[in-house]
Amino acid sequence: MESGDRAWVLISIALVMFMTPGLAFFYGGMVRVKHVLAMLMLNFICMGVITVLWSVIGYSLVFGGTNPVIGNFDHYVLTDVGAGDIEFFSFQMMFAVITPALIAGAVADRIRFSAWVWFIVLWSLLVYSPIAHWVWAPDGWLYDMGALDFAGGTAIHINAGIAALAFVLILGKRNGWPNHPMPPHSLPLTLIGAGILWFGWFGFNAGSAFAADGIAAQALLNTHLAAAAAMIGWLIVEKLVSGHATTLGAASGAVAGLVAITPCAGFVGGAAPLIIGVIAGAICMFAVTLKTKLGYDDSLDVVGVHFVGGLVGSLLLGLFADAKINQGIEHEGLFFGGGLKLLGIQALGAGAAIVWSFVITAAIVLALKAILPGGIRPSIEDEETGLDLTQHSEQGYALSER
Amino acid sequence: MKQIVAVIKPFKLDEVKEALKEAGLVGMTVTEVQGFGRQRGHTEVYRGTEYEVDFVPKTKIELLVDDSAVDGVIDAIVNTAKTDKIGDGKIWVTSVDDVIRIRTGERGPDAL
Numbered sequence: 410m411e412s413g414d415r416a417w418v419l420i421s422i423a424l425v426m427f428m429t430p431g432l433a434f435f436y437g438g439m440v441r442v443k444h445v446l447a448m449l450m451l452n453f454i455c456m457g458v459i460t461v462l463w464s465v466i467g468y469s470l471v472f473g474g475t476n477p478v479i480g481n482f483d484h485y486v487l488t489d490v491g492a493g494d495i496e497f498f499s500f501q502m503m504f505a506v507i508t509p510a511l512i513a514g515a516v517a518d519r520i521r522f523s524a525w526v527w528f529i530v531l532w533s534l535l536v537y538s539p540i541a542h543w544v545w546a547p548d549g550w551l552y553d554m555g556a557l558d559f560a561g562g563t564a565i566h567i568n569a570g571i572a573a574l575a576f577v578l579i580l581g582k583r584n585g586w587p588n589h590p591m592p593p594h595s596l597p598l599t600l601i602g603a604g605i606l607w608f609g610w611f612g613f614n615a616g617s618a619f620a621a622d623g624i625a626a627q628a629l630l631n632t633h634l635a636a637a638a639a640m641i642g643w644l645i646v647e648k649l650v651s652g653h654a655t656t657l658g659a660a661s662g663a664v665a666g667l668v669a670i671t672p673c674a675g676f677v678g679g680a681a682p683l684i685i686g687v688i689a690g691a692i693c694m695f696a697v698t699l700k701t702k703l704g705y706d707d708s709l710d711v712v713g714v715h716f717v718g719g720l721v722g723s724l725l726l727g728l729f730a731d732a733k734i735n736q737g738i739e740h741e742g743l744f745f746g747g748g749l750k751l752l753g754i755q756a757l758g759a760g761a762a763i764v765w766s767f768v769i770t771a772a773i774v775l776a777l778k779a780i781l782p783g784g785i786r787p788s789i790e791d792e793e794t795g796l797d798l799t800q801h802s803e804q805g806y807a808l809s810e811r
Numbered sequence: 812m813k814q815i816v817a818v819i820k821p822f823k824l825d826e827v828k829e830a831l832k833e834a835g836l837v838g839m840t841v842t843e844v845q846g847f848g849r850q851r852g853h854t855e856v857y858r859g860t861e862y863e864v865d866f867v868p869k870t871k872i873e874l875l876v877d878d879s880a881v882d883g884v885i886d887a888i889v890n891t892a893k894t895d896k897i898g899d900g901k902i903w904v905t906s907v908d909d910v911i912r913i914r915t916g917e918r919g920p921d922a923l
Contacts, residue, residue: 590862592855651856661858698859710858 410496417621418496424612425503429456429510431605435660436514438598439709441591443795444518445805451513451525458526459506459533467505468498470538477550479539500616501541508537508565514709515573518583518591519792522800524777524785528576531773536572540564540762555739556758557730557751559628560617562672562723563762570716571763572770573707579774580785582706584792591708596656603660607636610667614674624735628674632667635686639666642690650694658694661714665693668718673726676738681729689721723759727752812907812920813881815874818844818900819892824870830887835880840873850898869900875910875923 410418433452440448459467469484484490490498509529516525543549544556544564551563558564583591593599614632618625643662644654669689670682677685697713700706707713730742730751740754741747778785786792791799798804819827824841831839845866852865876884885902893899912922 587860590864592857592862647859651859651861653856655856657857694859701860713858 410493411620414620414622415496417625418500418616418619421612421616422496422499422503424609425500425507425616426456426609428503428606428609428613429453429507431602431609432507432510432513433602434598435602435606435664436517436599436709438595438600438602439514439593439657440517441795442594442805443797445594445797446803447520447522447796447800448513448517450522450801451516451520452510454522454526455506455510455529458529459509460502462530462533463502463505467533467538468501470534471501471505471541472497472546475548477548477553478543480542480546497619500619501545504561504565504613505533505537505541508561508569509533511565511569511711511715512573512576515577515707515711516580517708518796519580519786520796521781521783521785521787522796523783524781527777527781528773528785531777532572532770535773536568536766536769537564540568540765543761544758551754551758551761554754554757555751556754557676557726557738558672558723558758559675560614560671562668562719562726563758566668566671566715566719567723567759567762568719568766570712570714570719571766573711574705574716575767575770576774577705577707579771579778583708584789586706587701593657596660600656600660603663607663607667610636610671614671618675624675627678627734631670631674631677631682634682635666635670635673635689636663637666638683638686639663639669639690639693642666642687643694644690646691646694661697661710662690662694665689665714665718668715669722669725671719672723673729676726676731676735677729677742678731678734681731685722685725685729688725689718692721693718720759723755724752727755812910812923813876813878814905814907815872815876815881815884815888815902816905817872817874817888817892817902818846818869819872819888820894820898820900821868821870823892823894824872826891827872827888830891831874831884834883834887836874836876836884838875842871842873844869844871848898848901867898875907877920877923 429452433449437445437448465486469482470480472480473483474481509532541564543551544558610632611629615625615629618628640659640662643658647658648654666686666689669685693714696717697710728743730738731745732738732741740751742751845868847865852867855862855864888902910922911918
């Protein structure tokens with residue numbers, strides 16, 4: 410690796426690392442005051458547990474060997490992770506860390522901390538590792554087929570989003586939802602988190618070029634354009650539907666745009682990121698209202714933003730993929746003369762991730778529910794008292810002397 | 812001796828306080844409260860989900876005054892706290908049996 414490329418990738422690793430605490434604040438502001446630490450912790454713990462897991466076996470399961478479906482154990486505990494692999498190992502490690510953290514928003518306010526730790530370990534091994542292998546390993550079957558996923562629309566956002574749905578269907582609703590109001594306790598915290606995510610996403614998407622080149626520059630610009638357009642798309646729909654353009658809507662719209670541009674970042678150009686962004690913002694604004702209509706309690710809209718946003722981005726890539734932007738594109742999008750071939754492959758990739766992630770996640774959660782002595786949920790009393798106190802024996806805000 | 816309790820719109824507190832000082836009041840107790848009257852609450856919308864917020868923030872003022880001062884105090888509050896819009900609040904007056912100044916032990920009107 411040239412020193413310039415290496416410099417950019419090293420910076421990107423740090424940028425992507427910063428997204429997990431950013432996500433923690435994005436989510437933390439949206440929960441009620443008695444659950445804020447528990448929410449931050451669901452995210453923060455991923456930086457500890459998944460980092461170690463990735464070093465011990467995760468990297469090997471994703472990038473070891475030549476099997477199309479799953480890696481192997483060749484690289485356990487950093488075996489043969491040599492001088493040329495360290496940047497890739499580290500960059501991918503940050504992706505592995507943030508992906509289970511995304512699911513935390515769905516299970517907010519009603520998950521036992523120890524159950525969550527078991528969950529992220531099993532989920533990372535059994536769901537993330539194979540799907541990331543399919544999409545990104547040179548021998549992965551989706552990669553081999555020409556499916557495009559620049560920085561993780563399928564492997565990260567569709568995957569985590571649908572896993573969130575499987576999880577909450579088994580976990581059940583928060584006590585009192587949807588009749589009891591559960592408004593965000595600190596939208597300023599949520600906006601700080603959204604800002605950190607937006608900042609870190611430049612590393613996530615432009616870093617995925619693995620070079621300080623034109624594709625990285627294009628990905629960086631696309632990332633920003635899509636976030637901006639999606640914010641506007643969300644706010645326009647929100648203003649028309651409910652009368653006000655809200656700060657939560659601005660933050661959510663931007664994140665929806667960032668999610669949607671993730672698979673497309675280094676594969677599209679021109680006006681495409683603006684179009685992808687505005688469509689994702691508008692669709693996700695509607696998608697987050699589905700949970701009340703369908704009756705599943707996805708607390709902080711992981712399904713509505715990450716699953717739907719990721720799906721929108723992955724499918725729109727089937728229309729907008731442009732070989733002039735990235736010569737690595739095997740099949741161009743519909744709008745660039747490639748016909749429906751790429752759209753079909755993208756849909757297949759998304760479908761495979763949806764089925765695998767949903768089924769295996771459900772199996773993991775059901776197993777934990779049956780095996781763990783305390784189950785996966787705290788008691789109603791503990792839930793009502795607040796997870797900060799009952800799971801961590803702490804309070805988020807000490808506003809007066811005690 | 813009377814206790815006057817007024818529940819007013821929070822943003823009117825400064826004006827009311829100044830008017831009461833001008834009317835000769837030397838002390839008051841203020842509490843931030845929540846409640847509803849005919850104004851009812853309001854609606855908040857987060858990601859398309861509407862929440863009815865029944866209780867709106869108000870400010871409660873408590874005053875202890877001599878019987879002769881009651882009308883002047885009420886006028887001062889009404890004149891400053893009034894916006895002519897629903898939700899301006901209420902004032903009520905109750906009789907007080909005794910008042911004690913803790914520092915000196917004075918009782919009754921001397922303690923006001």
